[in-house]
Amino acid sequence: MSIHFEQQDIVVPGQLLAEGDFRNGDGAYKEQEKVFASVIGVAKMKGKTVYVVPLKGQYIPKVRDIIIGNVVEVTLNGWLLDFHSPYPAMLPVMHALSRRDAVHAKENLRRYYDIGETVVAEIIAADRTRDPLVTTLGRGLGKVRGGMLLTIIPTRVPRLIGRKGSMINMLKSDLQIDIVVGQNGIVWVKGNPKRMKIATEAIRQIEREAHTSGLTDRVRDFINQKLAELNGE
Amino acid sequence: MVNKMSEKKAEAEQPLIDAKGRRADGRKLDELRPIKLQVGNLSRADGSAYIEHGRNKIVAAVYGPRELHPRHLAQSDRVLLRVIYRMATFSVSDRKRPAPSRREHEISMVLRQALEPMLFLKMYPRAVIDVFIMVLEADGGSRCASVTAASLALADAGIPMRGLVAGVAAGKIDGKVVLDLSDIEDKIGDADVPLAMAPDRGEITLLQMDGKLTPAEFSEALRMGEEGIHQIQEMQRAVLLEKYAQIREKIGEDKDAPKEMEEKPEEEPKVTKKRIKRAKTEKKDAKPKTTKKSKSSKTKDEGSETKE
Incomplete structure (x- = not known):
C-alpha cells in the first residue's frame, strides 16, 4: 500500500496515483491493484477513493443538471437544443408546455421557442445510448431574455459555483446582477452593463485559476477593487 | 527505397558515422535529436500540441468528443476516433501536391491505431473524436513525432486516457543500430523501425520496419527505441504540468492553504x-x-x- 501523490497535485494521464487497497473515482482507473490518473487534473483522495478533478473536458449530460442551450431545430413534437455536448438535447412539447398550452401548440411550436433562442433546461433522462431529454417546466427554467452568454470550460463550473454556491452567491450579491450557470459551461449574466463587465472578468479569472487555492478571496478583492473604481468615477 | 539504397549511398560523400562514432549531425548513436514541446497553442481547438523533433515541425489539434456527422458512421457502443495526418505543401523541398496521398492515408490509419488503445472508447458512444495532424516541416520520423504530439493534444483536451504514448524511430546506418533517424539517415540508411509505446505500461502501439535487420539487431533497435521513448514521455509530462503550474506560480499560492474545489458530490445523491x-x-x-x-x-x- 502506497500513495504516489499529494492532495491537490496536478497529474497527467497514466500517472500512478496509488497502489494497494484503494478504489478509483472519476478521472482515475484501476488495473491490477494500481490506481492511475486518466485525465489531466487535480488529484485527491477521500477515504479509500482516489479521484482526479479534471481541468478540461466536454460536458457529459447528467440527470438533474441545469443546462443552458440554444434551440437549433424545431421538430413536430418538440425542439432540439445544442448545449456544447457530444449529444443534442431533446425538449418534447410534453416537457416544455403546460397541458393547456400544449393543445394549442400543435400549429406552431415556434411561438414558444424559436430557432436561435436560448433556453435554461433541466436534464430528466440521460444514458448516452439515446439523446438526453430535458424539461423547461420548473422554477427558473425556460427562455432567457436579454443579458449575455459566456462560455467556460465545463469541468470548471463547480469552481464557479463554489462550495454550496459560495462563489456564485458572492458574485450575485456583491455585483447585484442575475447569473444562471449551466452545468454545461454556458453562463447567462444580466444586469447593469458596467457590472456585467466586472462579472465577465471575474468569471474568466475563476475559469483560468480554477486549480488554485484561495480563489474566492482573490475574486472578492478583484470585485471590490473594480466596484470602488466604478463608484469613484 | 531499399533498391535505391546502394546508388544513393554512393552519392553520399561522407559516411553516416565518423571515426569517432559520431553521426552526421554530431549525435551519439543512442542520442535523440533536440525536442521541443508545446501544449494548448491553438485556442479554438479543444486540445492541441506542437512538437519540434529535430527539424520536424508538427501541429496536432483535437476536437471532441463531439456530435458525429454523417450520422451513419456512428458506432452505438463506442466513440469513433478519426485521425487525419497531412503534410503542408511547403513541408518538403519539392512542393508536395496538396491532394491527400497514399502515404498520408496510410499514416493516418497507423496513427489512429497507435492512439486508439490508449483511449476509453466506450465512454462516449455515438460521438466522434477528431485528431488533425499537420506537418509544417518534415524531417525523418514524422509519424513518430506525430504520435507524440497527438497524444499530448488528446490529454490537453481532457479526454480520458490510459496513458500517454510517445514515438521515436530506431534504425541501422553504416551497419550500426542507432536511435532517432534523421531524414538523410532514413533515406540512405539500412533500416528504419518506427516505434510508438506507452512505456510505463510496456505496450507497443505502433511498430513498423523498412529494410533488413537481424533478430539481434531488431531487439537492439527495440530496446533503444524504448529508452528514447522513456525520455520523450518525461518531456510530455513536464509540458502538460507546466501549463497549469505557471498559473499557480503567478498567483504565488502557498500549498498549505485550505483548498476548496467542487461543491456538491456529497449532498446531491x-x-x-x-x-x-x-x-x-x-x-x-x-x-x-x-x-x-x-x-x-x-x-x-x-x-x-x-x-x-
Missing part, C-alpha cells in the same frame, strides 16, 4: 432519493389536483428514472 420518493408517493395519492402541471409531468419522468 440524498436529495435525489428524497425527490424520487416524494414523486412516487405523489403519484400514488391519486393525482394531486394538477398542482402545477410542471410537477405532474416531472413526476412521471422521475418515476421512469428510477428504472434506469
Whole structure:
C-alpha cells in the first residue's frame, strides 16, 4: 500500500496515483491493484477513493443538471437544443408546455421557442445510448431574455459555483446582477452593463485559476477593487 | 527505397558515422535529436500540441468528443476516433501536391491505431473524436513525432486516457543500430523501425520496419527505441504540468492553504432519493389536483428514472 501523490497535485494521464487497497473515482482507473490518473487534473483522495478533478473536458449530460442551450431545430413534437455536448438535447412539447398550452401548440411550436433562442433546461433522462431529454417546466427554467452568454470550460463550473454556491452567491450579491450557470459551461449574466463587465472578468479569472487555492478571496478583492473604481468615477 | 539504397549511398560523400562514432549531425548513436514541446497553442481547438523533433515541425489539434456527422458512421457502443495526418505543401523541398496521398492515408490509419488503445472508447458512444495532424516541416520520423504530439493534444483536451504514448524511430546506418533517424539517415540508411509505446505500461502501439535487420539487431533497435521513448514521455509530462503550474506560480499560492474545489458530490445523491420518493408517493395519492402541471409531468419522468 502506497500513495504516489499529494492532495491537490496536478497529474497527467497514466500517472500512478496509488497502489494497494484503494478504489478509483472519476478521472482515475484501476488495473491490477494500481490506481492511475486518466485525465489531466487535480488529484485527491477521500477515504479509500482516489479521484482526479479534471481541468478540461466536454460536458457529459447528467440527470438533474441545469443546462443552458440554444434551440437549433424545431421538430413536430418538440425542439432540439445544442448545449456544447457530444449529444443534442431533446425538449418534447410534453416537457416544455403546460397541458393547456400544449393543445394549442400543435400549429406552431415556434411561438414558444424559436430557432436561435436560448433556453435554461433541466436534464430528466440521460444514458448516452439515446439523446438526453430535458424539461423547461420548473422554477427558473425556460427562455432567457436579454443579458449575455459566456462560455467556460465545463469541468470548471463547480469552481464557479463554489462550495454550496459560495462563489456564485458572492458574485450575485456583491455585483447585484442575475447569473444562471449551466452545468454545461454556458453562463447567462444580466444586469447593469458596467457590472456585467466586472462579472465577465471575474468569471474568466475563476475559469483560468480554477486549480488554485484561495480563489474566492482573490475574486472578492478583484470585485471590490473594480466596484470602488466604478463608484469613484 | 531499399533498391535505391546502394546508388544513393554512393552519392553520399561522407559516411553516416565518423571515426569517432559520431553521426552526421554530431549525435551519439543512442542520442535523440533536440525536442521541443508545446501544449494548448491553438485556442479554438479543444486540445492541441506542437512538437519540434529535430527539424520536424508538427501541429496536432483535437476536437471532441463531439456530435458525429454523417450520422451513419456512428458506432452505438463506442466513440469513433478519426485521425487525419497531412503534410503542408511547403513541408518538403519539392512542393508536395496538396491532394491527400497514399502515404498520408496510410499514416493516418497507423496513427489512429497507435492512439486508439490508449483511449476509453466506450465512454462516449455515438460521438466522434477528431485528431488533425499537420506537418509544417518534415524531417525523418514524422509519424513518430506525430504520435507524440497527438497524444499530448488528446490529454490537453481532457479526454480520458490510459496513458500517454510517445514515438521515436530506431534504425541501422553504416551497419550500426542507432536511435532517432534523421531524414538523410532514413533515406540512405539500412533500416528504419518506427516505434510508438506507452512505456510505463510496456505496450507497443505502433511498430513498423523498412529494410533488413537481424533478430539481434531488431531487439537492439527495440530496446533503444524504448529508452528514447522513456525520455520523450518525461518531456510530455513536464509540458502538460507546466501549463497549469505557471498559473499557480503567478498567483504565488502557498500549498498549505485550505483548498476548496467542487461543491456538491456529497449532498446531491440524498436529495435525489428524497425527490424520487416524494414523486412516487405523489403519484400514488391519486393525482394531486394538477398542482402545477410542471410537477405532474416531472413526476412521471422521475418515476421512469428510477428504472434506469
